[in-house]
Amino acid sequence: MNRENGVWYTESDLNRSQTKPLPATSAKKVLLFGGTFDPPHVGHLTMAQLAYEQTGVDEVWFLPAPSPPHKADIADDTFAWRVAMVSALLHDRPHLRTMPLEARLPRPSYTIDTVKACKKWYAGVDFMFLLGADSLAHLPTWSGATALCSLIPFVVAAREGYPIAQTMAKVRKALPNLQVGVIEMPLLDVSSTWLRERLDRGQDTCELVPERVLDVWWQGPNGVAKDGGDQA
Numbered sequence: 001m002n003r004e005n006g007v008w009y010t011e012s013d014l015n016r017s018q019t020k021p022l023p024a025t026s027a028k029k030v031l032l033f034g035g036t037f038d039p040p041h042v043g044h045l046t047m048a049q050l051a052y053e054q055t056g057v058d059e060v061w062f063l064p065a066p067s068p069p070h071k072a073d074i075a076d077d078t079f080a081w082r083v084a085m086v087s088a089l090l091h092d093r094p095h096l097r098t099m100p101l102e103a104r105l106p107r108p109s110y111t112i113d114t115v116k117a118c119k120k121w122y123a124g125v126d127f128m129f130l131l132g133a134d135s136l137a138h139l140p141t142w143s144g145a146t147a148l149c150s151l152i153p154f155v156v157a158a159r160e161g162y163p164i165a166q167t168m169a170k171v172r173k174a175l176p177n178l179q180v181g182v183i184e185m186p187l188l189d190v191s192s193t194w195l196r197e198r199l200d201r202g203q204d205t206c207e208l209v210p211e212r213v214l215d216v217w218w219q220g221p222n223g224v225a226k227d228g229g230d231q232a
């Protein structure tokens with residue numbers, strides 16, 4: 001491990017970012033979807049699919065965060081495992097892509113760094129960022145939130161406990177330059193936390209985590225190849 005400018009990174013991150021070509025795209029409009037995905041579930045899949053249909057983007061890019069800024073308990077060494085679970089979730093849906101691009105970036109995985117990097121790496125692409133209303137409510141606490149809002153428009157999905165209109169109004173007071181659209185989606189009151197608790201107790205998750213994803217979950221973080229079976 002090395003430390004530079006207050007940021008921790010591993011040698012393998014650096015080697016990787018210097019040697020591996022970026023994944024190619026022919027997309028002109030892309031919706032970025034950042035998350036911890038521990039594990040990914042039908043809520044994530046549904047919001048991405050509906051956002052794809054309703055925004056007219058060419059692709060939705062799932063960006064698992066190696067080190068999510070507000071989740072100190074998430075270990076970097078679960079990253080490849082979470083990437084592999086996202087790939088399993090998106091199986092057979094080429095317009096929804098697993099893009100572990102944040103592996104190439106400093107830790108913690110601040111969204112402003114990700115957005116700046118994506119705009120630089122994919123200069124011809126128009127980006128938007130997808131999040132749930134709970135994440136939107138916390139947006140004012142994100143690193144460089146005002147600058148981030150001037151860089152990218154957001155697309156928000158409803159989430160239990162965070163009524164959209166009130167949440168947007170409150171966030172706009174803190175971030176007057178916020179650009180945000182809302183997707184139509186039924187409330188799906190499912191979270192990774194609740195599912196993890198059930199999995200830890202050996203309880204049925206009733207297809208809220210698809211079987212393919214569960215196969216990876218049960219392999220554990222040490223049972224998955226370090227690149228998560230993916231290409232970014």
Ligand SMILES: Nc1ncnc2c1ncn2[C@@H]1O[C@H](COP(=O)(O)OP(=O)(O)OP(=O)(O)O)[C@@H](O)[C@H]1O
Nearest residue numbers: 035036037043131132135157159188190191192193
């Ligand atoms: N059921 C859902 N409905 C709407 N948005 C969701 C839902 N689940 C997750 N999201 C959104 O997806 C993004 C990534 O979420 P994340 O990977 O943290 O899953 P989570 O279910 O919120 O996890 P946890 O319970 O561990 O906080 C966040 O913007 C979050 O708001």
Ligand SMILES: O=C(O)c1ccc[n+]([C@@H]2O[C@H](COP(=O)([O-])O)[C@@H](O)[C@H]2O)c1
Nearest residue numbers: 034035036065068069070110111142143
């Ligand atoms: O940039 C930040 O300060 C920041 C703070 C909290 C969350 N985020 C991003 O929001 C996305 C969802 O985060 P989470 O913790 O709900 O999985 C993920 O891409 C995080 O990197 C970003």
